[in-house]
Amino acid sequence: MFRLRRSINCDHNATTPVSLGVRKAMVKELAGSQANASTPYREGRKAAFLVSQARLALAKALTAEPESLIFTSGATEANNCLRTIAKLLPSDRRTIIYNPMEHPSVLEPLKLLGSEGFTLIEAKPDCLGRIEADHLRELWTVQVSLLVMMAANNETGTFYDLKAIVRLAHERGALVFSDMVQALGKTRVDLGALEVDYASFSAHKIYGPKGIGVLYIRPGAPFAPLIVGGSQESGLRAGTECLHNLAGFGQACREIPGLLEKIPDLRRRKEHFIDQIKAELPTVRINTPSGEESQPGTVSLTLAGFENSHLLGQLDYHGLEVAAGSACRTGANEPSHVLLAIGLSPEEARSTLRVSFGHNLTDGQLKYVISIFKMILSGRESGAITVVRPGELTEELVFSKNISIIHIKRYPKFKGPSPLPTSRVIALGDKVAWEALKPSGPLLLTCDVGYDAPIMAWSLKRRGFKELSFLAAGLWGLKIAQPDLWTRLRSADNYALIKARDHIDAP
Numbered sequence: 001m002f003r004l005r006r007s008i009n010c011d012h013n014a015t016t017p018v019s020l021g022v023r024k025a026m027v028k029e030l031a032g033s034q035a036n037a038s039t040p041y042r043e044g045r046k047a048a049f050l051v052s053q054a055r056l057a058l059a060k061a062l063t064a065e066p067e068s069l070i071f072t073s074g075a076t077e078a079n080n081c082l083r084t085i086a087k088l089l090p091s092d093r094r095t096i097i098y099n100p101m102e103h104p105s106v107l108e109p110l111k112l113l114g115s116e117g118f119t120l121i122e123a124k125p126d127c128l129g130r131i132e133a134d135h136l137r138e139l140w141t142v143q144v145s146l147l148v149m150m151a152a153n154n155e156t157g158t159f160y161d162l163k164a165i166v167r168l169a170h171e172r173g174a175l176v177f178s179d180m181v182q183a184l185g186k187t188r189v190d191l192g193a194l195e196v197d198y199a200s201f202s203a204h205k206i207y208g209p210k211g212i213g214v215l216y217i218r219p220g221a222p223f224a225p226l227i228v229g230g231s232q233e234s235g236l237r238a239g240t241e242c243l244h245n246l247a248g249f250g251q252a253c254r255e256i257p258g259l260l261e262k263i264p265d266l267r268r269r270k271e272h273f274i275d276q277i278k279a280e281l282p283t284v285r286i287n288t289p290s291g292e293e294s295q296p297g298t299v300s301l302t303l304a305g306f307e308n309s310h311l312l313g314q315l316d317y318h319g320l321e322v323a324a325g326s327a328c329r330t331g332a333n334e335p336s337h338v339l340l341a342i343g344l345s346p347e348e349a350r351s352t353l354r355v356s357f358g359h360n361l362t363d364g365q366l367k368y369v370i371s372i373f374k375m376i377l378s379g380r381e382s383g384a385i386t387v388v389r390p391g392e393l394t395e396e397l398v399f400s401k402n403i404s405i406i407h408i409k410r411y412p413k414f415k416g417p418s419p420l421p422t423s424r425v426i427a428l429g430d431k432v433a434w435e436a437l438k439p440s441g442p443l444l445l446t447c448d449v450g451y452d453a454p455i456m457a458w459s460l461k462r463r464g465f466k467e468l469s470f471l472a473a474g475l476w477g478l479k480i481a482q483p484d485l486w487t488r489l490r491s492a493d494n495y496a497l498i499k500a501r502d503h504i505d506a507p
């Protein structure tokens with residue numbers, strides 16, 4: 001039996017829905033000639049004009065010179081330019097100070113630079129993710145020539161005082177690279193006043209399309225292209241321009257003033273949400289600075305006694321989309337590096353949710369969100385799904401004829417632990433296989449890390465499945481909790497037991 005689904009996206013830091021205006025601009029562009037902007041004839045010149053209009057819209061939104069902006073395939077690519085920028089630093093000053101709460105698209109290039117001989121100095125955030133210029137001053141050495149500091153953190157919502165940080169770096173002759181993805185649309189961005197040297201942005205965080213971003217390079221700052229080929233973007237980033245994405249990004253930028261107007265209401269709603277959660281669960285820990293020190297719609301909550309993976313499934317069951325960390329890391333085994341950096345234990349990190357409301361959240365929607373959170377946190381939600389702790393799984397259960405086991409693979413080619421020998425494997429995104437699955441007796445869901453099994457269990461419950469259970473903490477959790485069982489399950493003797501089962505492949 002299907003239930004009516006009310007859906008409220010509370011995960012706007014992962015991405016935002018494309019606005020109506022953006023959609024219209026993109027469709028108009030797709031319906032046009034889609035000429036190559038590098039060609040000289042009329043349609044090509046029209047395409048080049050569109051590129052310049054998008055650049056102007058962006059320049060206006062960022063208070064920057066149009067010539068200082070190069071379009072990229074997203075912020076990930078813009079952040080990867082760190083790799084070429086760093087190579088231009090003086091050879092005797094190859095030390096970089098960075099914020100350990102950066103997005104993986106910053107941390108991974110930095111790691112590569114570290115392996116290539118650069119010295120990396122990690123700043124230490126406080127328990128709300130803040131890093132003051134005074135702390136950076138203490139870390140400073142004469143070899144530092146680059147400071148990498150985001151403008152807003154995607155998990156805690158913390159804003160950084162970039163102005164003071166840039167001033168400090170410039171006084172010491174260092175450059176500043178800032179991932180400003182999570183600041184745009186959530187606070188006024190004025191690159192001219194900020195004087196940061198490099199900044200990255202992404203369209204899909206401001207109700208624009210995915211697959212397009214921009215790198216700002218302050219006039220005069222050294223730069224070498226990461227992607228070479230044709231002479232697009234003044235030779236600084238090769239590749240034929242994606243016109244519909246550019247049309248969408250330009251329009252999203254034109255809509256930024258409207259987003260900024262909504263900030264006070266968004267902040268008021270977030271604060272009301274926090275107050276209501278505190279009233280229900282006084283032990284909640286808020287990892288987000290209050291007031292103007294954080295993004296208006298974001299809050300990170302540590303809910304002791306609750307596992308975020310299970311909460312994600314329960315909330316999804318009621319149509320609420322929230323995150324357990326950053327969307328880019330949900331497939332990973334480790335707890336969020338951001339939460340560990342602010343001092344949470346791995347246990348606390350696994351009890352932490354990120355809620356990020358959108359600018360269009362209404363009071364009515366918020367009321368529903370609060371009612372669902374309260375129902376779950378107070379234990380009033382029926383516990384119809386059985387949680388099998390990694391320490392509780394037995395051989396009997398694994399080889400029982402009375403239960404079907406499905407192992408969920410997040411990425412079909414991703415190396416993970418081998419599934420339980422009696423399980424059928426279904427990829428998380430295999431819609432056809434999931435839809436073909438019909439309720440037929442008890443079902444145990446497993447996954448690698450522990451995030452996908454609960455969410456799919458709650459999703460199957462919506463479809464009328466009963467007698468559902470899932471393995472908490474995934475197969476990695478089982479390996480840690482019961483190494484002997486783990487080894488036995490891999491032994492050849494098990495084939496006899498597997499054969500004894502008659503419904504292993506039953507969907």
Ligand code: PMP
Pocket residue numbers: 013014073074075076077079103105150152153154179181182201202203204211212213328
């Ligand atoms: N930096 C931050 C802070 C982000 O939140 C994201 C998106 N999760 C990115 C970079 C990557 O942006 P994109 O999806 O455009 O590659």
